[in-house]
Amino acid sequence: MTSVLYDAPGPRARALNRVLSVVGLAIVVGVVAFVVWRLQSAMQLTGAKWSVFSYTDIQRALLRAWWATMKIALVAIVLSVVLGAVLAALRLSTVRALSLPATVLVQFLRAPPVLLMMFWFFYGAKGAIPVFWCGVLGLTLYNGAIIAEILRAGVRALPTGQREAGLAIGLSAGQVTWTILLPQALRSMLPSLLAQVVVILKDTALIYILGYSELLRWGTGLGTQYFNLVPATLVIAAVYIATNSIVAGAAKLLERRLSTTSRTTRTAAMPGMPEQVGSGAV
Amino acid sequence: MQVIVDNLDTFGRGVWGTVVLFLWATAGSLVFGTLLAVLRVAPSAAMRAAGTAYVNLVRNTPLTLIMVFCVLGLPILRITFTDAVGTQFRIYAILALVAYTSCFVCEAIRSGINTVPVGQAEAARAIGLPFGQVLSLVVLPQAVKAVIPPLGSVLIAMLKNTSIASAASNYELISAMRNLIEQNGNAVIAILLGITVAYVLLVAVVSVVIALLERAAVTV
Numbered sequence: 001m002t003s004v005l006y007d008a009p010g011p012r013a014r015a016l017n018r019v020l021s022v023v024g025l026a027i028v029v030g031v032v033a034f035v036v037w038r039l040q041s042a043m044q045l046t047g048a049k050w051s052v053f054s055y056t057d058i059q060r061a062l063l064r065a066w067w068a069t070m071k072i073a074l075v076a077i078v079l080s081v082v083l084g085a086v087l088a089a090l091r092l093s094t095v096r097a098l099s100l101p102a103t104v105l106v107q108f109l110r111a112p113p114v115l116l117m118m119f120w121f122f123y124g125a126k127g128a129i130p131v132f133w134c135g136v137l138g139l140t141l142y143n144g145a146i147i148a149e150i151l152r153a154g155v156r157a158l159p160t161g162q163r164e165a166g167l168a169i170g171l172s173a174g175q176v177t178w179t180i181l182l183p184q185a186l187r188s189m190l191p192s193l194l195a196q197v198v199v200i201l202k203d204t205a206l207i208y209i210l211g212y213s214e215l216l217r218w219g220t221g222l223g224t225q226y227f228n229l230v231p232a233t234l235v236i237a238a239v240y241i242a243t244n245s246i247v248a249g250a251a252k253l254l255e256r257r258l259s260t261t262s263r264t265t266r267t268a269a270m271p272g273m274p275e276q277v278g279s280g281a282v
Numbered sequence: 283m284q285v286i287v288d289n290l291d292t293f294g295r296g297v298w299g300t301v302v303l304f305l306w307a308t309a310g311s312l313v314f315g316t317l318l319a320v321l322r323v324a325p326s327a328a329m330r331a332a333g334t335a336y337v338n339l340v341r342n343t344p345l346t347l348i349m350v351f352c353v354l355g356l357p358i359l360r361i362t363f364t365d366a367v368g369t370q371f372r373i374y375a376i377l378a379l380v381a382y383t384s385c386f387v388c389e390a391i392r393s394g395i396n397t398v399p400v401g402q403a404e405a406a407r408a409i410g411l412p413f414g415q416v417l418s419l420v421v422l423p424q425a426v427k428a429v430i431p432p433l434g435s436v437l438i439a440m441l442k443n444t445s446i447a448s449a450a451s452n453y454e455l456i457s458a459m460r461n462l463i464e465q466n467g468n469a470v471i472a473i474l475l476g477i478t479v480a481y482v483l484l485v486a487v488v489s490v491v492i493a494l495l496e497r498a499a500v501t502v
Contacts (some may be wrong), residue, residue: 004403004421005323005396007412017325024326031332042359111482113442115456120478123463123470198342205344209449216347220354230358233351237343244342 039230048226053235058222065218066239072132072204074215076139077197083140084147088185089177091152102148109145115206117141123209135207143200150192154185190258194251198244205240215239283488285469286476296458297480301443303375303454303482308437310380317388322392333388341385345446346376353450368453369418375447379440386436393430395421427499434492441488442481465494 009017016085039045048052090102097121109117121129129137145200157182166176186193208216286293321333340348352374356362363373398421406420448456459477463470 004398004400006325007404007407009325014324020324020326021326024324024329024332028328028332038359038361045361108482111485112478113445113456113481115445116459116474116478116481117314118457120474124474126470193354202342202344205346206446208346208350209446216344216350219303220350223354230351230355233347237347237351240344240347241339241342246337248342252324 003190005117009262018280029140030098042230044228046232049226050230052226052228061218062220062235062239064242065215068213068218069201069204069215070243072135072139072207072212073197073201076136076143076200076204079136079140080196080200081193083144084151085186087144087148088151088155089174089182089238091148092177092181094173106148107144109141114138115209116140118206118210126197131207131212133211134210135204135212138206139200139203142203143196146196146199147193150189150196151185154189154192155181157188158184189260191251191255194247194254198247198251198273201217201244202240202249283472285466285472287464289466292458292462293476293480295419295453296455296477297484299452299454299457300441300444300480300484303372303379303447303452304441305489306365306376307383307440307444309377310376311387314380315384315392318384318388319391319395322388323395337385337388340381341389345382345443346449348376348382349375349446349450352381371451375444375450375452378450379443379447381411383436383440383443386439387433390432390436391425391429393432394425397428398424427496428440430492430496430499434489434496438485438490441484445481470496 034097036045043049052061053262059246087106090098091106093099093102115138118134121134121137122131155177162180162184163176166180167173171179204214205216207214208220211217213221215236219232220229223232226232318333318337321329322337324330324333353371356374356377362370364370402420402424403416406416412418444454445456447454448460455477458472462473466473
């Protein structure tokens with residue numbers, strides 16, 4: 001197998017690779033052993049620290065906390081897609097009075113941190129908006145702007161014939177955007193959109209800083225109560241990782257399926273689409 | 283806006299805190315991210331697996347959780363660096379930012395290397411260049427061009443992520459904002475606006491620097 005970095009290995013390279021493999025394995029095992037030793041010597045691996053998680057009450061509470069996080073994420077995802085579609089449609093408009101403000105808004109919303117956006121509602125409304133909605137609205141503003149960019153990139157990757165055909169049969173520009181262009185962009189950009197869902201899921205943890213009780217807040221609360229903060233954060237991390245990996249895995253699967261169907265049926269998804277837009281996936 | 287002018291020192295301290303976090307975390311995540319990228323393309327399966335596992339685990343974890351773990355968990359594991367409390371929290375926050383951002387730096391570098399056509403390296407090997415020269419004369423100069431734009435987005439995202447350090451007892455723009463709002467409850471909107479403008483300007487400055495770097499890399 002040859003790659004940009006290595007030629008197909010010859011006998012000397014194969015011998016070197018074997019040595020490197022052993023050294024690499026030793027280093028990896030060493031690092032893992034160090035972490036385990038560190039946890040052990042700090043008394044974090046004792047049964048008492050972990051047994052809490054075998055209680056069904058705690059497991060149920062964990063599930064409820066997970067659902068609280070999912071609720072934030074789900075509401076934010078729905079609202080972000082709606083806002084993103086509206087902003088994308090406005091940006092694609094040929095009327096400058098519509099496209100220019102939308103462009104400025106999208107660019108502006110991508111600049112400040114999501115946490116600050118949550119604080120806009122938190123402090124700006126002087127407590128009139130419940131914390132849940134401060135978090136959701138902050139997430140929606142930022143991710144709406146990112147999704148608008150993803151959808152716009154998707155529309156721009158469509159063949160121009162799609163738009164022309166729509167106009168030719170007498171649809172208005174708005175109808176063409178909403179009934180022909182955006183649905184196809186939504187479909188072809190589904191992998192990027194799912195990647196953004198992972199970002200939203202991770203950013204729900206920001207609402208912890210506002211003091212809202214979700215998965216992370218529940219975990220640190222449990223950790224303080226049972227003096228097992230390190231095990232508690234590790235368990236919470238595992239829950240986040242599992243949830244996000246499922247979504248990310250679905251995105252990858254979808255990407256593969258979309259790329260094969262588009263090759264055989266030649267539908268909307270065109271090759272050479274921008275893989276990612278902006279800093280969305282960080 | 284009077285409130286910003288009156289509290290320029292608090293405001294300035296906030297900006298400075300954010301800049302310090304950003305610069306240290308940039309340095310750290312570039313180094314560690316490159317190391318991860320090397321692991322992920324290494325000819326040793328164990329190293330590749332370790333790099334992949336780290337990236338996939340950490341980038342699916344919320345940064346807020348990593349930050350909380352560094353600030354509350356590391357002291358329990360008796361991992362401390364200094365006796366000065368302020369510096370200690372700063373180091374924890376930088377560690378969290380580096381641990382998280384490195385994953386994305388690694389992915390940017392890796393995908394940059396993959397944009398170089400295999401034929402380029404094959405041609406370089408065909409004319410007899412050794413591994414080091416293939417890398418330094420042919421592959422890397424081309425990879426750098428492809429790496430800078432995504433790396434720039436990663437660093438801009440990290441600049442915004444420094445706001446999460448406010449949850450780790452770090453003094454930066456968000457802490458300054460909360461401070462100011464506590465003291466000036468009647469000028470909340472002006473304070474929010476001022477902090478937002480500060481972030482927008484910081485992002486703009488970093489974007490310009492990255493654009494300049496990109497141009498320099500293209501003309502090389």
